[in-house]
Amino acid sequence: xxRTVQQLFDLQGKNALVTGGSRGLGLQMAQALGExxxxxxxxxxxxDDLETAVADLQAAGIDARWIAADCAKxxxxxxxxxxxxxxxxxxxxxxxxxxxxxxxxxEDHPVDAWDKVMNLNVRGYFILSQHIAKHSMIPRQAxxxxxIASIAGLGGNPPDMQTIAYNTSKAxxxxxxxxxxxxxxxxxxxxxxxxxxxxxxxxxxxxxxxxxEDRLAAHAPLRRLGDEEDxxxxxxxxxxxxxxxxxxxWLAVDGGVSAMTGG
Numbered sequence: 001x002x003r004t005v006q007q008l009f010d011l012q013g014k015n016a017l018v019t020g021g022s023r024g025l026g027l028q029m030a031q032a033l034g035e036x037x038x039x040x041x042x043x044x045x046x047x048d049d050l051e052t053a054v055a056d057l058q059a060a061g062i063d064a065r066w067i068a069a070d071c072a073k074x075x076x077x078x079x080x081x082x083x084x085x086x087x088x089x090x091x092x093x094x095x096x097x098x099x100x101x102x103x104x105x106x107e108d109h110p111v112d113a114w115d116k117v118m119n120l121n122v123r124g125y126f127i128l129s130q131h132i133a134k135h136s137m138i139p140r141q142a143x144x145x146x147x148i149a150s151i152a153g154l155g156g157n158p159p160d161m162q163t164i165a166y167n168t169s170k171a172x173x174x175x176x177x178x179x180x181x182x183x184x185x186x187x188x189x190x191x192x193x194x195x196x197x198x199x200x201x202x203x204x205x206x207x208x209x210x211x212x213e214d215r216l217a218a219h220a221p222l223r224r225l226g227d228e229e230d231x232x233x234x235x236x237x238x239x240x241x242x243x244x245x246x247x248x249x250w251l252a253v254d255g256g257v258s259a260m261t262g263g
Contacts, residue, residue, distance in 0.1 A: 008242040012037035015088045016239070019071050019080075019128065020098035022049035024201035025148065025231055029095055032232035033239060034062030038093065041084050042066045071098040071124040072116065081131040090136045093239045096125040096173075097148040101166040114165045121169035125176060133189060143189040145180070146238045149173040151195045151254045155261055170195075174250050181248030190247040192238045197254025199226035221256030 016033045020026040021042035034040045034057055042050055042057075042064060050066035057064035065087065069080035084091060100120045102113040129145055137143030153170025157163055174193055181191035198216050217225050230253055237243040252258040 009236055009240045010037055011240055014038040014092040015090060016093035017041045017084050017091050018095040018097060019043045022053040025196060025199060026097040027053050028228055028231050029235045030057065032235045033093060034064060036236055039063040039088060041088055043069050043080050045070050071128065072120040074127055077124060077127045078131055081128060085136060090140055091132050093144045094129060094132050095146045096128060098124060101163055103162050105162050106164045109164060117165040117169050122172045125173060129180065133184065137189050138187045141188045144239050145189065145191040146235065147173050147177045147193045149193045149195045149250060151197050151252050151258045153195065154258055177250060178248045185247055192246060193250035194231065194234055195250050195252040196226060196231065197252065197257050219257060221259065224255055226253060
């Protein structure tokens with residue numbers, strides 16, 4: 001029998017792991033998954049932030065818990081994966097969202113800062129995806145992986161942004177998504193990416209202050225920045241059976257900015 005739209009988007013009985021989930025875009029996506037019925041495990045480096053975020057989710061009726069881990073460190077990533085499987089059971093949905101940025105002119109960009117960005121934004125995504133797939137998704141022949149890229153990965157930035165490592169890492173995430181989708185499709189694992197534009201967050205606070213929220217909003221066809229709801233719909237599409245025939249894709253959630261730049 002053909003399912004209704006409500007049934008296709010329903011995540012009751014599903015388990016989700018969201019990295020970088022204690023605030024900002026990660027917390028917004030965790031809320032979306034939890035509101036659709038999924039049990040949610042949040043992870044980030046700081047226990048205090050996680051405790052606050054989980055308390056807020058639980059107050060909203062969401063089954064949520066947390067594990068503190070640094071997704072730039074392989075030992076932390078493997079511990080996060082193992083403890084999640086032990087405490088929650090098989091992971092149906094993995095959201096790779098933990099990320100870092102660094103601003104510096106390309107000619108002066110510190111190599112250790114380049115490595116920091118790449119280790120978290122690319123290497124961390126790979127290690128966690130590999131571990132969760134091998135120990136949960138591949139044996140069960142099912143899974144959804146959502147990688148958070150950025151419109152910064154679609155091209156260059158204005159000269160005053162100077163975020164070459166971040167841009168490069170997010171471009172890598174987009175092709176990582178395509179390559180993984182092609183390889184793991186045979187296991188019924190869907191792998192897709194979201195490319196957010198500017199959303200107010202701790203990571204973007206410096207850029208928004210320097211360049212001005214009004215100026216950045218005016219540059220978007222919709223004349224606004226992203227808000228606390230704008231990632232929810234796409235996250236739920238990718239995570240649910242409503243998107244079961246979508247894999248290896250990226251979609252910008254940026255108010256139309258990438259449409260003007262040819263991304």
